[in-house]
Amino acid sequence: MTHGSRLSAIVPPLVSLLVIGAGLELALLATATPTYLMPRPSVVLSALADNAGELSRATLQTALAASLGLVFSAVFGGTIAVVLSMHPWVRRAFYPYAVFFQTVPVVAIAPMLVIWFGYGIRAITAAAFIVSVFPIIANTLSGLLSTDPALCDLFRIYRAGRLATLLKLRLPSSIPHFLTGLRIASGLAVIGAIVGEFVADTYQAGGGIGTAIEVAIKEQKTDKVFAAVLMASLLGLGFFALVNLASFLSMRHWHVSETKE
Amino acid sequence: MHMRYSAGFLLALVLNLTGCSAGGDAPAADGRTPVALQLNWVPEPEFGGYYAALQIGADREAGLSLDVRGGGPGTPVEQMVAAGRIDFGVSSADNVLIARSRGADLVAIYAVYQTFPQGIMTHSGRGLKSLAQVFESGTIAMEPGTPYERLLRQRFGLDKVRAVPYTNNLAPFLHDPLFAQQCFITAEPIAARRAGADPQVFPLTDVGYNPYAGVIITRSKVIAENPELVRSLVATVRRGWQAYLQDPRAANAEMHRLNPTMDLETFAAVAAAQEPLIAPADPSESELGTMRLERWEALAAQLTELGIIDRAEPSNAFHNP
Numbered sequence: 001m002t003h004g005s006r007l008s009a010i011v012p013p014l015v016s017l018l019v020i021g022a023g024l025e026l027a028l029l030a031t032a033t034p035t036y037l038m039p040r041p042s043v044v045l046s047a048l049a050d051n052a053g054e055l056s057r058a059t060l061q062t063a064l065a066a067s068l069g070l071v072f073s074a075v076f077g078g079t080i081a082v083v084l085s086m087h088p089w090v091r092r093a094f095y096p097y098a099v100f101f102q103t104v105p106v107v108a109i110a111p112m113l114v115i116w117f118g119y120g121i122r123a124i125t126a127a128a129f130i131v132s133v134f135p136i137i138a139n140t141l142s143g144l145l146s147t148d149p150a151l152c153d154l155f156r157i158y159r160a161g162r163l164a165t166l167l168k169l170r171l172p173s174s175i176p177h178f179l180t181g182l183r184i185a186s187g188l189a190v191i192g193a194i195v196g197e198f199v200a201d202t203y204q205a206g207g208g209i210g211t212a213i214e215v216a217i218k219e220q221k222t223d224k225v226f227a228a229v230l231m232a233s234l235l236g237l238g239f240f241a242l243v244n245l246a247s248f249l250s251m252r253h254w255h256v257s258e259t260k261e
Numbered sequence: 262m263h264m265r266y267s268a269g270f271l272l273a274l275v276l277n278l279t280g281c282s283a284g285g286d287a288p289a290a291d292g293r294t295p296v297a298l299q300l301n302w303v304p305e306p307e308f309g310g311y312y313a314a315l316q317i318g319a320d321r322e323a324g325l326s327l328d329v330r331g332g333g334p335g336t337p338v339e340q341m342v343a344a345g346r347i348d349f350g351v352s353s354a355d356n357v358l359i360a361r362s363r364g365a366d367l368v369a370i371y372a373v374y375q376t377f378p379q380g381i382m383t384h385s386g387r388g389l390k391s392l393a394q395v396f397e398s399g400t401i402a403m404e405p406g407t408p409y410e411r412l413l414r415q416r417f418g419l420d421k422v423r424a425v426p427y428t429n430n431l432a433p434f435l436h437d438p439l440f441a442q443q444c445f446i447t448a449e450p451i452a453a454r455r456a457g458a459d460p461q462v463f464p465l466t467d468v469g470y471n472p473y474a475g476v477i478i479t480r481s482k483v484i485a486e487n488p489e490l491v492r493s494l495v496a497t498v499r500r501g502w503q504a505y506l507q508d509p510r511a512a513n514a515e516m517h518r519l520n521p522t523m524d525l526e527t528f529a530a531v532a533a534a535q536e537p538l539i540a541p542a543d544p545s546e547s548e549l550g551t552m553r554l555e556r557w558e559a560l561a562a563q564l565t566e567l568g569i570i571d572r573a574e575p576s577n578a579f580h581n582p
Contacts, residue, residue: 036363037344111430119400119425199428203405204419211405214426218406219569220339220359 039223047223048230055212059231062208063238065121066193069128070239073185076129077136078178084137085144085170095141102134106192110199120202127196132185136178143177144170176255179247186239190232209235293326296494298477299341299350300332304516305448305523306509306531307475308351310373313512314501323493331519334429342478343367349479349494354472354552354560355408357578362570366480369579371495371550373475373502376538377465379409382434382450383441385461392463393417399439402427408472409443409465411567416468431456447535451527472560473552473579484580492582495550502549506536552579 021041028040035043048055080098084091106127117123147170155165197210207215209232216224251258300308311329314320320327330347332338338350339357343365352360352367360367383395395401396417403410404427425433427443434440435456444450446462453460465471477498484491505512513528541549557575564570 034343034364036360036365037340111428111432114425114428115432115436119423197426199426202423202425204422204424207405211426214404215406218404218410220356220363220365222363 036220036222039226043223044226044230047221048227051212051224051227054206055209055228055231057206058209058212058228059235061206062190062193062197062210062232063235065124065196065208066128066189066235066239068121068125069192070132070182070186070189072125072129073133073136073189074178074182077133077181077185078140080133081137081140081144081174081178082166082171084141091141098134098137101130101137104130106131106195107198110195113196114200117200119200123200124193124196124208127200128189128192131192131195132189135184135188136181139181139184140174140178143174146177147173175250176247176257179243179250182243182246183240186243187236190236190239194232293321293324294490294493295326295328296320296349296490297328297330297347298494299330299336299338299347301336301338301351302332303522304331304519306513306516306528306535307373307378307445307447309505309509309512309516309532310498310502312501312515313505313509314497316511316515317500317504319497319500319504323497325490325493325497327494327497339365339367339478342480345480348483349477352476352478353474354476354557354578355564357476357478358557358561358564358573358575359408359570361574361578362572366482367478368481368484368577369473369476369478369552370484370491370582371477371498372473372552373477373550374473374535374538375541377471377474378445378447378535378538379474380444380446380462380464380467381413381441382444382446382453382460382462384438385459386438387461389461389463392467395422395441395463397421399423399441400425400433400437402433402440402442404443407443408564408567408569409470411569412465412468412470412563415567434458434460447531447538451530451534455527470563471556473556481577481580484582488582491580495582499549502539505532506539506549551581554579 025040025042028038033040039047084095084098109130110123110127113123113126117126151169151173152165155169160168193208194210194213197208198214201207201211203211209228212228212231213225216222216228248258298311300311302308304312308329311327315327315329332351338352339360341347342350342352343360352369354369354372357367357369381392381395381401383389383399387399389395392413393416396413396419398421400423401419402425403413405424431449431452434442434453435458442449444462446464450460450462477495479491509529509532513525513532517523517525517528539549541547541551554576557579561570561573561575561578565573
């Protein structure tokens with residue numbers, strides 16, 4: 001990337017952020033909306049500054065559980081997708097149950113996660129895993145099944161075995177799809193971890209973002225609620241950026257999505 | 262019983278802001294004034310007096326047409342009333358003082374529970390003698406950020422226990438003999454006993470935390486502009502609670518119809534257990550629901566000392582019509 005292209009990547013989102021933030025600030029000022037109903041962006045930022053220590057500790061704790069959940073999703077989701085891609089019969093037998101993960105209302109089963117895994121990081125990680133695994137399965141599987149037919153024919157002509165075809169053709173060509181799944185999963189893992197924290201966080205020495213949100217609601221500090229939500233968004237954004245970095249590093253030499261600029 | 266999910270709170274906030282109001286108050290056909298009361302939970306004995314008021318027609322005789330609206334987890338009653346989406350709701354004295362310190366104009370006009378109905382429930386097999394001992398071992402489930410969680414944390418510390426969220430679910434308690442949790446002293450111990458446990462309850466009044474609860478709130482503007490409506494509503498509610506204390510059966514049957522997850526036997530047991538908490542704390546006080554300034558002042562001092570609020574004018578926070 002050249003210097004110019006880096007600027008062109010950073011400036012547009014900053015401008016839109018400033019415009020939307022200023023617009024919201026003015027609209028809330030003009031309507032004299034009380035902070036306890038909807039805090040102005042400036043009030044949220046000052047709540048963020050006032051609670052910086054507490055909220056950054058909470059964010060680190062949530063980040064740990066969410067990233068563990070995301071890693072489990074990547075490993076298991078990827079593996080499940082490979083198994084499902086083996087044969088149409090396997091797919092027909094098991095794919096419907098993979099969809100189950102997508103439809104699980106995690107709020108409803110979160111209390112059961114506590115019974116199964118105990119309070120603390122294991123239950124929270126499980127909640128992050130459950131909501132983030134399906135996009136990885138679905139995207140990776142679609143990648144594994146949409147390998148270029150011409151290349152498949154080429155491998156057949158050279159009498160490559162199933163394993164060789166999988167390792168040298170199907171898996172590499174599914175990587176962009178897998179990473180798309182991982183991008184979707186990264187935000188979901190943060191949401192899953194926070195929902196997990198609502199029921200399973202051990203907070204005697206602080207707690208995660210979920211607990212920070214609960215506390216701010218009980219204290220009726222709407223500005224702090226939004227500040228905590230903002231930290232959750234930043235965490236999701238951070239994960240997204242990491243996946244993009246992995247995507248760039250793994251595909252910069254060969255895939256059109258990372259080489260065209 | 263009163264867990265409020267954040268998602269519900271935010272959703273309701275958005276609905277409030279986008280103007281999806283709970284509905285306009287058109288005058289009733291027979292000239293009665295329509296008035297709506299927003300509950301903060303599903304129909305349970307803690308709201309028995311409101312349903313009893315409807316059954317005996319107390320609202321009709323006071324010229325009102327009372328609409329009791331059930332709530333649930335996430336009903337942000339304080340915000341709904343403060344924003345003017347509804348004129349009356351059910352809250353508690355501590356939430357009123359906190360909301361006022363954040364700039365919301367809320368005033369309490371009637372207090373169902375003269376004695377704070379919450380406590381900490383543990384297993385009697387542990388042989389604990391006091392609240393202090395509850396904080397010496399095991400797990401304790403409380404809603405983080407509530408004033409009493411702050412108070413207990415300050416008083417006893419959480420360094421020897423594992424503190425976890427309270428999720429309105431008895432399973433963890435039944436599952437773990439070293440588990441303690443916040444409870445409505447009138448409700449969860451009864452449910453735990455029916456599930457085979459032997460609970461022991463330490464009321465929060467043991468540590469001097471005794472705010473009015475089951476408090477009807479409105480805005481000071483409503484009191485100033487329509488004092489007659491406020492008086493009629495309080496009279497209606499008071500008659501309802503008198504009727505419910507005399508015989509809760511009919512109101513219980515109606516609430517059981519609206520909330521079938523609680524069986525009639527539990528309704529009856531809870532109604533009996535809550536009676537002493539509803540009776541006037543001071544025997545010289547004859548009327549149900551009346552509030553005293555000293556109690557509000559004591560609460561304001563506690564919340565200020567805990568650092569939850571930084572200012573309070575307790576005399577403006579309540580009004581006995």
